[in-house]
Amino acid sequence: MRRRTAFAGLLFVCLCLVLAFLTLPIVAIFTDTSPGALISSLGKQGSLDALWLSLKTSLAALLIIIVIGTPAAYLLATRNFRGRSVVMTLIELPLVLPPAVAGIALLAAFGPKGIFGSALEDAGITLVLQTAGVIVALTFVAAPFYLRQAQEAFAAVDRNLIDAARTLGAGEARAFGRIAIPCAGQGLTAGMALAWGRALGEFGATLMFAGSFPGITQTVPLAIFAQFSTDFTSALALSAVLVIVSAALLLSVKLLGRAPFLGGGQA
Amino acid sequence: MRRTGALASLAAGCVLFLSACGGSSSSTDSNQLIVSAAASLQTAFSNYANDAGFNAKQSFAGSDELAAQIRQGVKPDVFASANTTLPDELHKDGLVGKPVVFATNSLVIAVPKGSSIHSIGDLAKPGTTIAIGDPAVPVGSYTREVLDRLPSSESKAILGNVRSQEPDVSTIVGKITQGAVDAGFVYITDVVATNGQLEAIKLPKSLQPNVAYGASVVDGAQNPDEAKRFIDGLLHGKGAAALKQAGFKPPPG
Numbered sequence: 001m002r003r004r005t006a007f008a009g010l011l012f013v014c015l016c017l018v019l020a021f022l023t024l025p026i027v028a029i030f031t032d033t034s035p036g037a038l039i040s041s042l043g044k045q046g047s048l049d050a051l052w053l054s055l056k057t058s059l060a061a062l063l064i065i066i067v068i069g070t071p072a073a074y075l076l077a078t079r080n081f082r083g084r085s086v087v088m089t090l091i092e093l094p095l096v097l098p099p100a101v102a103g104i105a106l107l108a109a110f111g112p113k114g115i116f117g118s119a120l121e122d123a124g125i126t127l128v129l130q131t132a133g134v135i136v137a138l139t140f141v142a143a144p145f146y147l148r149q150a151q152e153a154f155a156a157v158d159r160n161l162i163d164a165a166r167t168l169g170a171g172e173a174r175a176f177g178r179i180a181i182p183c184a185g186q187g188l189t190a191g192m193a194l195a196w197g198r199a200l201g202e203f204g205a206t207l208m209f210a211g212s213f214p215g216i217t218q219t220v221p222l223a224i225f226a227q228f229s230t231d232f233t234s235a236l237a238l239s240a241v242l243v244i245v246s247a248a249l250l251l252s253v254k255l256l257g258r259a260p261f262l263g264g265g266q267a
Numbered sequence: 268m269r270r271t272g273a274l275a276s277l278a279a280g281c282v283l284f285l286s287a288c289g290g291s292s293s294s295t296d297s298n299q300l301i302v303s304a305a306a307s308l309q310t311a312f313s314n315y316a317n318d319a320g321f322n323a324k325q326s327f328a329g330s331d332e333l334a335a336q337i338r339q340g341v342k343p344d345v346f347a348s349a350n351t352t353l354p355d356e357l358h359k360d361g362l363v364g365k366p367v368v369f370a371t372n373s374l375v376i377a378v379p380k381g382s383s384i385h386s387i388g389d390l391a392k393p394g395t396t397i398a399i400g401d402p403a404v405p406v407g408s409y410t411r412e413v414l415d416r417l418p419s420s421e422s423k424a425i426l427g428n429v430r431s432q433e434p435d436v437s438t439i440v441g442k443i444t445q446g447a448v449d450a451g452f453v454y455i456t457d458v459v460a461t462n463g464q465l466e467a468i469k470l471p472k473s474l475q476p477n478v479a480y481g482a483s484v485v486d487g488a489q490n491p492d493e494a495k496r497f498i499d500g501l502l503h504g505k506g507a508a509a510l511k512q513a514g515f516k517p518p519p520g
Contacts, residue, residue, distance in 0.1 A: 117446075207434070213432055230403040
């Protein structure tokens with residue numbers, strides 16, 4: 001009996017350590033400066049520009065990821081082909097790449113001196129130091145989060161439902177749109193939230209590939225870095241916004257996971 | 268019981284490991300020197316620490332970022348900045364000792380080899396792309412000093428061609444060597460460090476800002492004696508030699 005109590009006590013102490021270590025820094029963002037000062041520093045032009053740019057670029061990246069990623073994930077979930085696991089590994093690789101490596105990789109591929117640099121130039125497309133470059137960087141780092149979730153969600157859809165739709169005369173595209181997507185809705189939404197959160201937080205790859213210019217390429221994380229040395233309060237205020245948005249995203253993932261109207265119950 | 272014991276010792280091990288990696292390392296390693304230095308000093312300081320046998324842990328970043336870290340309570344032993352204002356301000360606030368000017372540098376326009384840009388006037392041409400430092404980092408404020416001395420139409424045209432405001436010199440250099448921009452304002456020493464990848468276009472004397480580097484022993488440093496020895500060596504001896512080799516000039520007088 002005593003042994004069990006000691007063990008339970010140890011578990012409890014470890015959980016307390018984990019909780020304190022992970023939450024204290026985040027709480028400090030909100031308590032270091034008065035809420036009034038935080039809110040008023042958000043009204044500064046530089047901060048507003050950064051927030052607006054982050055919103056635009058992350059949503060654009062998310063749209064690209066959903067439109068192209070959803071069918072791709074469906075294929076991976078429903079077909080077995082040679083080299084499928086290699087493809088899966090390649091797609092997941094950006095998940096574990098350090099951001100600086102992602103930045104170098106994007107430059108090496110799409111930079112002016114990169115392997116596709118001259119092709120892009122001939123087509124009149126410039127990505128580096130442009131808003132489009134930010135979107136490319138965000139898409140690169142965030143896409144795997146969605147693809148992974150979507151692939152798992154599609155794989156969990158009951159194969160019989162789709163087969164039934166097909167025997168009732170639905171084409172494959174129709175079965176995909178009317179059965180598979182609604183049934184996988186919960187997983188897809190979770191994937192979107194995770195990818196969006198990752199895109200909002202992107203720093204290293206953006207700085208290396210897209211640079212930092214207010215209103216053009218300076219997203220919220222880059223603005224936080226730029227303001228850190230001169231205006232700590234503004235940097236804190238922007239950080240607080242990112243914390244709140246990220247927490248809202250995480251919470252919505254958890255809540256949507258339980259919502260039956262998204263097909264959470266059926267799959 | 269055995270498993271509980273194992274888990275407990277594992278947890279204790281984690282704590283021990285962290286404390287060994289943290290502040291207590293200086294007690295086991297009394298000569299270790301922590302240096303926070305401007306990104307433009309990277310080559311010179313790395314060579315100096317090697318040549319002079321310092322057991323130095325150096326971190327290089329924009330001087331403003333390093334100064335902000337010190338304001339937030341980070342305590343390296345030496346702070347070396349690409350200007351004198353940041354160490355002066357920190358000294359006034361009682362965070363670092365009296366700064367010593369140990370080197371000067373010149374601001375130049377860096378371009379890739381064979382560039383069609385030959386003077387500051389060429390930067391004002393439409394379609395030219397430029398990277399400069401963020402206003403907070405010394406290289407960025409020196410650059411604005413230069414542009415302020417130009418006729419306003421010319422400086423406006425140049426600022427209009429700026430495509431990125433970078434957090435330190437190393438990312439400006441990266442943008443130029445990768446061809447992301449046509450030119451950038453950096454120090455002559457940064458161009459020297461690229462081993463011929465970039466060329467420097469000197470600024471006319473009337474435009475050249477006074478780029479002086481200041482270093483201080485940080486108040487509350489773990490190792491103030493070693494820090495003092497490090498800074499002294501920048502003025503005479505191996506540090507001065509490494510600075511000279513990297514293209515820095517000695518302080519005036």
